[in-house]
Structures are given as structure tokens and as C-alpha cells.
Amino acid sequence: MKEEEIIKKWLDKETLSAEELQFLEEMEDFHEYKKIAEKAAHFKAPEFNIEEGLENLKKKKQEKKTKNIWLGRLPRIAAILVIAIGSYFLFFHSNYTDIDTATMVTKQVSLPDASEVVLNTNSSISYAKDNWTGNREIHLEGEAFFKVAKGKKFTVITNLGEISVLGTKFNVRQREKSIQVDCYEGLVEVKINNKTIKLSAGKSLSFRDQQLNQYENFDNSSNWLRGKSTFKSIPLGEVFKELERQYPVQIQTKNLTLDQDKLFTGSFTHKDIETAIKSITLPFGLDYSIQKNKIIVSARE
Template structure:
């Protein structure tokens, strides 16, 4: 009677902890007998009939499914609980660790200025993003950059900007970092900037630049107190025209096809972020090229052939 009582409560998931412990101590034969008796209440196919427990065991032994291992539900329930705890723990870990990271992203033609916890300022160019840990910023001033940004760093501990191509380190200064595809450029406007690239340390005083363009590194000098793109004008000095057209795409909602030209031709000049036609004219005119526009698509043509 006690076994039947425990079994019925188990079916309804009403066992108390002490009753569950007693239920788990039932041997397999007792449990199978209870299951058999309970199963007689349900309709089964006519060809499947069991008269007694011994016949039930014989049929069970000869069925094709005998290779399938059966796990008793109370233990399965425990395993499920453990799995649920693991999933919840991993989920909480992801939530708490991801919440420590602040990510800011700009879209096409968008610029955004961000003030960091130490009052340093970052201005993001179009289609760029930074990521940093706000909670630990006072201990480690470090952020990751994808795209282009201008930095005005407050004086203090070392400030690191990590990109896919190199790491830029400063103590307090203003500088510009651009990392797009296979193009990486650092321009120092004030103070001293250190660039770590390919296990080499390159120091850039104010007015100096470092560039990595498709595996080729160069250094040079510049003039001015900051990048022109902050004032809605993109300026280039001996940059492959492919990168110039990609910058036009970032500043305007447009797709440019320059497959008909030599995209490695170097361009020096700039364009305004105001009117697309004027921007394209300022680029294609000096290079003896033309362009056609249709909706949000532009095709560049070479007129020298």
C-alpha cells in the first residue's frame, strides 16, 4: 500500500523530500510492478497483452528496444536541475561581464563626441565604434577602436587605444587614429604618441604621422590642430583612391562602383560632407574621371582610355 501511495504521489509530482528518498529506495522489481499495475488503467493495442509481472519481464527482455538504457525519472530530474543551474550561472556571468563593457557606435554620416570617465574626449567619425570598461577605467585607461576617432586625452596614467593593426599609447595628448580594412593611420597633433605595430615601437611627436597601407608603412608630417573630418571635410595626402571613395560611402548613404578604374591611384585633396555631387566632382575631376549617379548608386569611369 505504501508503494502504491508513493507511486501515485510521484506521478502527480507531490512527493515531499522524505517521501522522495523513500521512493528512490524502492528496488527495480517493486517499481516495475507498480508501473505495470498502473498501466492496466490505460488502453493499449490488442496485440500487446500482459497477464502478470513475469510475462511482462519476459516481453521486456525480448523487445528490440532492449538496447535502450532507461534512466529513472527522479535521477533525471536531478540532472535537469543541475543543468538548469549551470545554464543560469553562465547566463548571469554573461550579463554581468557584458554590462561592464560600454560600446558606442556611429552610423553613416554620423559623428559622435563621448566624454570618458576621466574627462578625456573621443569624437567618432562615421561608421566607427569604441568599447571600454567603465567600471575599471580608473585602474586601466584602455579602449578598443574600429573605424576612426579623434582623441583629446586628459593627463594621467597610460591611455591605450587598441585596434586590429596596432596599439596607440599616450599619457595626455590629442591624436587621430584610423583603422579601416587594410588601412591604419595615426596622426599626433599634440604631445607624444607611441605606436606598437608588428612588435616595433614607433614614437610620434606632434605633427608626425604613421601609416600602414596594405602592408606598406610610411611616416610623414602634417599641419593643423586636429583632423578636418570633425569640421565635415575629409582630407587625404597620397592615399589610394579606393579608400577615398570608401570614405565617401561612409559620409553619404551611397554605394560606389570603382571597378572600372585603377583604384590604386594616389589622391591628394579632399571633399566636403555637404553635397554628394560636389564631393564626387572634387575627387574625379583632378584624376580625369567621370561618374554617373542613379538613386543610391554611383559608377566611376576613367576618361583616359
């Protein structure tokens, strides 16, 4: 399949095959396009004509007689996406503050209203600092713990749904195809999959594979703040991906099929890689070997 056809399917939110998804993820600039598209889908701004913005940008480019060489490598449809959304953000999104974290790095952020956000490793947030008082909206990719100061509605926007509160403590873990929300204090309103659910303190919600589940949690705050990732009936493949987010390692499987029925309930530490991998492999009777920045997991012979 041609590049243009695959990108068009992605833009139209059509179901992609495993090979097509791998093709997109291996594209050099795809991650940036995805972040821009997610923010633009939720961003609220004055009326704006994208076609007019695109034409203005083209005129400006002609006046300067410059070219974006990297656009020439991409199909026309992807180029239009980047230029159009880029124009949109050029006019209305320039005052956004972007903060992200790298592997094995967490970060505490104080927002303009004294609300606090703690970003987990490999996560990012974006918000309009200059307009924060009138519009407490924050875009999240990854995982973060929120301690919200009382005031107007505070909304966390992800690519799978929105979480709104007035003042509370809660955690959001957003991944490509799943989201989990844990409420520790106050009341949280979650809008997801065309439904609105209210979570009180001690309640959690997860949305995975188009399945929405609610359950109780008995913690006072997120375990990752205490250096531990915790899971409840999560596919083993996703647990390995979470390990890769917490440590600078790559997990490879050998003679092992990560079937969907292999569900992991438990936790692993963020302080010692060998202890962490043992916590995951032992319950399934798997073997592992650590080779520098690579961990090979295999079925026990």
C-alpha cells in the same frame, strides 16, 4: 571551397583570396564575429579556461533546453568561436560600454576621466566604464579624435596596433588593412608590426600593405572634424569606400579598373555629395552619374 575551410583560414590568419574575402563579408553574422574576435584578442582579464567556460555554457543550455537556431546554420568551427568567446565576455566583459555611429553621424563622448572622444561616421568604441580609473583602455573600430586628460597611460587598441599616451590630442583612422595616426599635441607611442614608434606633435604615421611611413602634418586637428576627409597617396578604391562611409550612397565602377597605382592626394567635403564626387573624379579624368543612392563612376570615352 567549403564554408568551414574558409572560416578556418580566417581564424588562422591565412591569406584569403578575393573570392574568399567576399564570401566572408557577405555572411550575415561575420561582422559581429570579427568585432568580438578583435576585442577578445586584446582584452586583459583574469585567467580563464575557455574549454571549461564552453562546457559550463553547454550545461546551462541543456538545463534550459534551449537552442540558438542561428548557430545551426554555421560550420562547427564558427559556432565554437562564438560560444567560447561569448562565454569569455559573459564572465569578464559584461561591464563594457559600446558606442557607435551611423552614416553621416558623428558623436562626441565624454569618458569617466573627462577625456573626450569624437567618433567619425560609421565608427565604434568600447571601454570598461567601471574599471576606467585603473585601466584606461579603449577599443576602436573606424576613426576617432582623442583629447586625453592627464593621468595613467591611455591606450587605444585596434586590430592592427596600439596607441598609448599620458595626455595629448591625436587622431586614429583604422580600416581593415591600414591605420593612420596623427599627433597634434604631446607625445604618442604607437606599437605596430612588432615596432614601437614615438610621434611628437606635428608628426603622422601610416601603416598600409605592410609598409610603415612617417611624415609631417601641419594641422591643429583632424580635417574630418571640420567636415572634410583628407588623403595623401591613398588608392582610389579606398577613397571611394571612405565616401560611402560619409554619405548613404553606393559607388559602382563601369569599364574602370581601380589599379593600385591610382593614388589620390586631396580631400572631399562632407556637406555636398556632388562637390565631393567631383573632387575625386576630376583629377583622374573620370565621369560620374548620380542615380538616387547610387553613383556610377566610369572612364571617360
